[in-house]
Amino acid sequence: MKLLVVGASYRTAPVATLERLAVAPESLTRILNRLVAQPYVSEAALVSTCNRVEVYAAVSGFHGGLGDICAVLAEQADCQPSALANNLYVHFDSAAVDHVFRVAAGLDSMVIGEAQILGQLRDAYHGATGADTTGRLLHELMQQALRVGKRAHSETGIDRAGQSVVTAALGLAARHLGDELAGRPALVVGAGAMGSLGVATLSRLGAGPLTVTNRSAARAVRLAESYGAAARPMAELADTLSTVDIVVAATAASEPVLTRDVVAGALAGRDPERGPLVLLDLAVPRDVGPGVAELPGVEVIDIDRMAELLADGPAAADAAAVERIVAGEVESFLTWLRGADVAPTVAALRGRAEDVVSAELRRLAQRRPDLSDDQRAEVARTVHRVVQRLLHQPTVRVRQLAAEPGGDQYAALLRELFDLEVPQTSQVDTVPDITPTIGGER
Numbered sequence: 001m002k003l004l005v006v007g008a009s010y011r012t013a014p015v016a017t018l019e020r021l022a023v024a025p026e027s028l029t030r031i032l033n034r035l036v037a038q039p040y041v042s043e044a045a046l047v048s049t050c051n052r053v054e055v056y057a058a059v060s061g062f063h064g065g066l067g068d069i070c071a072v073l074a075e076q077a078d079c080q081p082s083a084l085a086n087n088l089y090v091h092f093d094s095a096a097v098d099h100v101f102r103v104a105a106g107l108d109s110m111v112i113g114e115a116q117i118l119g120q121l122r123d124a125y126h127g128a129t130g131a132d133t134t135g136r137l138l139h140e141l142m143q144q145a146l147r148v149g150k151r152a153h154s155e156t157g158i159d160r161a162g163q164s165v166v167t168a169a170l171g172l173a174a175r176h177l178g179d180e181l182a183g184r185p186a187l188v189v190g191a192g193a194m195g196s197l198g199v200a201t202l203s204r205l206g207a208g209p210l211t212v213t214n215r216s217a218a219r220a221v222r223l224a225e226s227y228g229a230a231a232r233p234m235a236e237l238a239d240t241l242s243t244v245d246i247v248v249a250a251t252a253a254s255e256p257v258l259t260r261d262v263v264a265g266a267l268a269g270r271d272p273e274r275g276p277l278v279l280l281d282l283a284v285p286r287d288v289g290p291g292v293a294e295l296p297g298v299e300v301i302d303i304d305r306m307a308e309l310l311a312d313g314p315a316a317a318d319a320a321a322v323e324r325i326v327a328g329e330v331e332s333f334l335t336w337l338r339g340a341d342v343a344p345t346v347a348a349l350r351g352r353a354e355d356v357v358s359a360e361l362r363r364l365a366q367r368r369p370d371l372s373d374d375q376r377a378e379v380a381r382t383v384h385r386v387v388q389r390l391l392h393q394p395t396v397r398v399r400q401l402a403a404e405p406g407g408d409q410y411a412a413l414l415r416e417l418f419d420l421e422v423p424q425t426s427q428v429d430t431v432p433d434i435t436p437t438i439g440g441e442r
Helices: 015-021 025-036 062-077 082-085 094-105 117-130 138-156 165-172 194-206 217-226 236-242 260-268 303-311 319-367 373-402 408-417
Strands: 001-010 039-049 052-059 091-092 186-189 210-213 244-249 277-283 298-301
Touching: 001 015, 001 062, 001 094, 015 052, 015 062, 015 082, 015 303, 025 039, 025 117, 025 165, 039 062, 039 117, 039 138, 039 303, 052 062, 052 094, 052 408, 062 082, 091 165, 091 194, 094 117, 094 138, 094 319, 117 138, 117 194, 138 319, 165 194, 165 277, 165 298, 165 303, 186 194, 186 236, 194 210, 194 244, 210 236, 217 236, 236 260, 260 277, 298 303, 319 373, 319 408, 373 408
Parallel strands: 186 210, 186 244, 244 277, 277 298
Antiparallel strands: 001 052, 001 091, 039 052
């Protein structure tokens, strides 16, 4: 089995495409089951956040696996695979490991070093294990990725600024509000993980009064009480909008919550002297509907706009240190992976030896029926010891050699010398470290 990553992110796809690819929590198990039902995919995990949708898979063939995963993603997006081609990136084998570890460390995030991705990866891993779509390869990959992310944050200062998508978005919002958020009334729409982070960040920045609204009123009340905020029903959304300057929208709704009619109604009852109503849309699919950005007195900042405005932002000072951590961890994982790849060959060799010994012992029993049971048992133990000693050094050495670059050649040589039948992956998987790219990311 080989590793394959296929995905789209804020780097390669507009929000409209990410919206179509986004997988709601209640649909995750269904999509994962669709993936592992494909001919070339044996294991799968899926990450779906506000700025990326990625499939991590163990596949038996590169081209077949890529086709299977793209077919499922296209089905999710309700389009032909060719329509996604320019927005997808593909990482294979060692490059796939590097990509997953970089994601976990926050190096691939819109806000370098943000820690939220670790929780999102953990959720993706739990979702895949719950759906029983992970095996040995993805278990090891995801566990190591989470460990790499923790190392990046504990051993460097990559997140010392406490930046997250929410803090970055609020920093952009401040540009429209005189660079000051303290004392600005704010509304958070949604009481999930991102909504909770929004309330916490707004509270820390001194914005207020704070209001929370959510489809589940009980969740809104619980979140609001935690920060001394007020909770209002979603049915009163337009009235609430008319009283605030900042809105953080982060729901899991499949349709826009802040529609043009709702926002226009709020603007009608809002004092224009207060400045613009800034809407931060951190949801995928989007919470802010079409045409809202065209309304006078409204500033909409969504994932597309954030990617554009943050593109030239300074990289974290400790990014180089994190890069070194990732490089070392990738090499360690590949060493383990090469060792795991040779294990079936070693097992097949030992199995062949056992078959030969058993056949010879049966022949001895036929030729020397006069031997007692004790004598036969002693002969069997002696022959087994001889075979095990003969095999010990070669099998230990081949495992050591397999851990080195190009080590798969030694396993192949063993298979050839002893005519071993070991289930093999597609021949295309032996191409070393290629990183085919459908979209612009490499």
